[in-house]
Amino acid sequence: MTAPALPASLVENPRLDRWIAFQPDRTVRIATGKVEIGQGVVTAIGQIAADELDLPLDRVAVLSGSTTYGPDELYTTSSLSIMVSGGSVRLVCAEVRAKALERAALRLNCSPDDLTVADGQFLQNGQATGQDYWTVAGEIDLSQAVTGSVKPKPAASYKLVGQSVPRIDLPAKVSGAAYLHDVLPADVLHARTLRQPSRGATLAALDEAAIRRAAKGELQIVREANFVAFVSPVESVAEAAAAAAPQHVKWNNVRRIEPAAQEAAWLKGQPAEDRRLGAPEPATKPKRLVEITVSRPYVAHASMGPSCALAEFRDGNLSVRSHGQGMHPLRKNLSVALGLPIERITADHLHGPGCYGHNGADDAALDASLIAMKIPGRCIRLQWRREEEFGFEPVGPAMLVTLHVDLDERGRPADWTTEIWSATHVQRPGGGSGYLLATEALANPPPEVKPTDPPVERGGGGTRNAIPLYDVPAHRILHHLVQRPPVRTSALRGLGALPNVYAVESMMDELASRAGEDPVAYRLSILSEPRARKLIELVAQRSNWKARGPAGTGKGLGIGFARYKNSAAYAAVVASVTVSESVAVDRVWCVADAGLVVNPDGARNQLEGGIIQALSWTLKEQVKLDSEGIASRDWDSYPILRFSEVPDIHAELVDGAGNPSLGVGECSVGPTAAAVGNAVAYALGVRIHDMPLSRERIMAALLKV
Amino acid sequence: MDIAFKVNGEARQVGVPQTASLLEVLRNHLGLMGTRYGCGLEQCGCCMVLVDGEPAYACTREVGTVAGRNVTTIEGLGSQAKPHPLQQAFLDEQAGQCGYCLSGILISAKALLDRTPNPTRAEVVAALDKHLCRCGAHQRILRAVERAAVKLRNAPVGARRAT
Ligand code: FES
Ligand code: FES
Numbered sequence: 001m002t003a004p005a006l007p008a009s010l011v012e013n014p015r016l017d018r019w020i021a022f023q024p025d026r027t028v029r030i031a032t033g034k035v036e037i038g039q040g041v042v043t044a045i046g047q048i049a050a051d052e053l054d055l056p057l058d059r060v061a062v063l064s065g066s067t068t069y070g071p072d073e074l075y076t077t078s079s080l081s082i083m084v085s086g087g088s089v090r091l092v093c094a095e096v097r098a099k100a101l102e103r104a105a106l107r108l109n110c111s112p113d114d115l116t117v118a119d120g121q122f123l124q125n126g127q128a129t130g131q132d133y134w135t136v137a138g139e140i141d142l143s144q145a146v147t148g149s150v151k152p153k154p155a156a157s158y159k160l161v162g163q164s165v166p167r168i169d170l171p172a173k174v175s176g177a178a179y180l181h182d183v184l185p186a187d188v189l190h191a192r193t194l195r196q197p198s199r200g201a202t203l204a205a206l207d208e209a210a211i212r213r214a215a216k217g218e219l220q221i222v223r224e225a226n227f228v229a230f231v232s233p234v235e236s237v238a239e240a241a242a243a244a245a246p247q248h249v250k251w252n253n254v255r256r257i258e259p260a261a262q263e264a265a266w267l268k269g270q271p272a273e274d275r276r277l278g279a280p281e282p283a284t285k286p287k288r289l290v291e292i293t294v295s296r297p298y299v300a301h302a303s304m305g306p307s308c309a310l311a312e313f314r315d316g317n318l319s320v321r322s323h324g325q326g327m328h329p330l331r332k333n334l335s336v337a338l339g340l341p342i343e344r345i346t347a348d349h350l351h352g353p354g355c356y357g358h359n360g361a362d363d364a365a366l367d368a369s370l371i372a373m374k375i376p377g378r379c380i381r382l383q384w385r386r387e388e389e390f391g392f393e394p395v396g397p398a399m400l401v402t403l404h405v406d407l408d409e410r411g412r413p414a415d416w417t418t419e420i421w422s423a424t425h426v427q428r429p430g431g432g433s434g435y436l437l438a439t440e441a442l443a444n445p446p447p448e449v450k451p452t453d454p455p456v457e458r459g460g461g462g463t464r465n466a467i468p469l470y471d472v473p474a475h476r477i478l479h480h481l482v483q484r485p486p487v488r489t490s491a492l493r494g495l496g497a498l499p500n501v502y503a504v505e506s507m508m509d510e511l512a513s514r515a516g517e518d519p520v521a522y523r524l525s526i527l528s529e530p531r532a533r534k535l536i537e538l539v540a541q542r543s544n545w546k547a548r549g550p551a552g553t554g555k556g557l558g559i560g561f562a563r564y565k566n567s568a569a570y571a572a573v574v575a576s577v578t579v580s581e582s583v584a585v586d587r588v589w590c591v592a593d594a595g596l597v598v599n600p601d602g603a604r605n606q607l608e609g610g611i612i613q614a615l616s617w618t619l620k621e622q623v624k625l626d627s628e629g630i631a632s633r634d635w636d637s638y639p640i641l642r643f644s645e646v647p648d649i650h651a652e653l654v655d656g657a658g659n660p661s662l663g664v665g666e667c668s669v670g671p672t673a674a675a676v677g678n679a680v681a682y683a684l685g686v687r688i689h690d691m692p693l694s695r696e697r698i699m700a701a702l703l704k705v
Numbered sequence: 706m707d708i709a710f711k712v713n714g715e716a717r718q719v720g721v722p723q724t725a726s727l728l729e730v731l732r733n734h735l736g737l738m739g740t741r742y743g744c745g746l747e748q749c750g751c752c753m754v755l756v757d758g759e760p761a762y763a764c765t766r767e768v769g770t771v772a773g774r775n776v777t778t779i780e781g782l783g784s785q786a787k788p789h790p791l792q793q794a795f796l797d798e799q800a801g802q803c804g805y806c807l808s809g810i811l812i813s814a815k816a817l818l819d820r821t822p823n824p825t826r827a828e829v830v831a832a833l834d835k836h837l838c839r840c841g842a843h844q845r846i847l848r849a850v851e852r853a854a855v856k857l858r859n860a861p862v863g864a865r866r867a868t
Contacts, residue, residue, distance in 0.1 A: 612841025
């Protein structure tokens with residue numbers, strides 16, 4: 001038997017010792033390049049390793065995001081951690097377990113098959129042999145490359161995988177210091193920045209004396225070209241300097257923005273790179289064309305804690321601590337930005353507030369490093385201010401999606417075109433797609449990158465979930481990749497999935513209503529995927545769909561469904577809403593199929609979190625712009641869903657143990673938005689196409705009824 | 706002039722200006738990192754502490770105003786080794802994702818349960834509504850507070866006032 005193809009992470013990091021180390025305290029260190037961002041990955045990776053090695057969970061220490069010891073697995077994105085990193089850890093552990101048993105068998109003069117493992121000890125006929133992982137560890141050459149030739153255990157034998165093991169990182173987080181933000185070395189210097197207002201803006205004048213007066217304390221002002229930072233042993237002094245600085249600076253060449261650019265409608269007609277994907281143009285003219293256009297505005301990651309980083313430059317070496325989503329990429333990007341050889345840089349991940357995509361965390365690491373290089377020998381703690389976090393993190397791009405669907409004589413889609421206008425969803429630093437923010441302020445800023453969209457086979461960006469899972473004979477995508485959005489855009493949980501699923505599922509309801517059919521029945525009539533059908537049937541049952549009552553009463557149920565990226569987890573959602581002047585979501589039912597689930601409670605937690613975040617985006621959120629950039633720079637101008645607005649949520653995973661694990665972190669967002677959109681349309685008798693479904697839009701829609 | 710007050714039952718003195726924020730004093734002078742910065746604007750609740758039992762935003766609270774008073778932070782509830790019933794309930798419900806919002810929320814929950822040992826769902830929601838959670842852990846958080854309320858009501862009287 002030839003071994004199956006190795007996961008990408010193992011191809012890139014073949015040495016076993018990048019993944020596993022036996023430690024003297026009778027624990028095993030498992031390293032992963034994926035990092036904890038509140039999704040429970042550290043616990044889940046621990047579960048996988050413990051099962052494969054026959055260890056209890058407390059003998060497994062998971063090290064995540066270390067450039068010194070751990071593998072390079074790029075960024076923690078796209079719900080891939082369990083599939084890719086988990087799959088890699090499983091193969092590595094299976095192989096190392098086999099190697100260890102081989103060594104022990106040699107010592108014991110028996111066959112490896114005679115041995116079993118319990119709590120890391122090797123038993124023969126159930127009796128202790130005196131041998132264990134740690135006695136033979138020295139004889140295993142972990143510098144060898146993984147071969148993938150040892151078959152991992154069958155799923156039926158798992159003891160921890162599939163169990164709702166409590167998160168190992170949570171106890172610290174409810175009792176005190178737990179985050180990068182909480183690390184405060186004794187002689188630390190606090191730093192804040194004055195942000196360049198836009199790419200190309202140049203510093204004309206800075207009244208340092210006035211800033212010093214406002215700071216009221218010991219202050220160092222660090223300047224390099226158009227990068228400015230305030231540094232002080234007292235945090236509030238650095239903070240006061242940064243707060244005062246915008247009144248004491250003059251910039252030239254600040255980019256001006258049209259306020260209309262904050263709306264998705266602005267995208268149409270902007271210079272764009274146009275692509276056509278999928279089926280060729282139909283030969284005949286459409287006969288029964290149905291069109292629908294939906295939109296979503298710019299949306300913020302809006303992490304609860306602002307971006308932060310620690311950096312220290314000592315004896316020519318830079319050590320950085322960050323809560324970014326990938327430490328190896330960060331190290332490479334810092335090396336390029338600072339002109340420092342990569343061997344002189346280490347980057348270590350420490351936990352941070354949830355980020356939900358590419359926010360300011362990486363940028364803060366460069367800010368801290370630039371300052372550290374100017375003040376060698378001191379640890380710099382750089383933190384963004386709240387308004388900086390809102391004002392300068394990359395935001396999720398606005399999207400406009402038009403569906404042109406031609407129907408057959410039975411009212412089923414015969415030909416389907418998804419037309420998308422969006423700025424890029426991928427500007428993560430490195431790899432030619434983006435760079436760290438402060439590089440724009442340095443003497444030789446990198447050239448503007450050409451916007452890109454990931455290939456559809458890899459899940460796409462603006463095109464993510466543009467292709468419906470329903471049976472559609474011919475489908476194509478027209479993608480207009482808008483070249484120059486008013487603000488920096490990048491990855492936000494689900495990328496284009498939310499607006500695209502909103503569009504597809506709105507269309508489904510429209511088509512059902514034209515056909516005079518129930519939306520659930522209509523969907524099932526054009527959906528042959530068995531796993532998908534099962535979820536739709538189940539969520540209809542759970543929500544008592546049959547009893548949903550008449551339309552236009554101000555109350556309604558709506559359904560949404562998608563398989564995330566058409567390759568990760570499936571989710572079907574029903575929302576129950578009450579609409580008066582605004583939308584209240586009363587209940588949400590979600591059923592998902594994520595294949596083999598490593599930690600069911602953790603996965604449910606992800607489903608619930610995705611539902612609430614999607615409700616917040618759908619009902620409330622829009623980044624507001626003024627002529628200089630992002631104007632919504634606090635929680636009053638950027639409100640998110642509150643406790644009093646959160647519905648009752650029933651999230652459930654179907655038993656998918658026979659199937660491989662599918663990423664679950666982002667699967668509920670699109671279907672949730674769609675379910676709410678459809679529920680509101682049913683409750684009102686009129687559809688609202690543009691998100692957020694705000695009070696103004698409801699009032700406007702009611703006038704049309 | 707030093708400012709003297711009690712933190713988690715212990716007398717503390719700090720030599721900072723009266724106008725320094727309580728948040729900065731707790732974190733940077735007293736090493737109590739569980740009280741977190743989120744916005745500095747009384748908009749998110751990450752920094753919530755108790756001052757004489759009442760929830761207060763530490764980010765905008767001038768330390769001079771707590772002289773002679775009792776301040777309670779998350780560290781005063783319990784520790785990893787000896788969690789307060791509220792902290793335990795949050796672990797039992799796995800109420801949190803990134804967890805950054807949790808210490809402030811736990812503080813408001815503590816104030817609620819001290820005053821209203823048997824709160825309705827609506828009362829829990831009202832007590833927590835000034836707190837934001839971006840991860841969407843709300844449902845679990847509400848359940849956790851209710852679970853803790855039951856546990857605390859059934860606890861012997863002495864154990865109830867564990868601060
Ligand atoms: S930090 Fe005090 S309310 Fe946000
Ligand atoms: S758990 Fe992350 S903000 Fe609440």
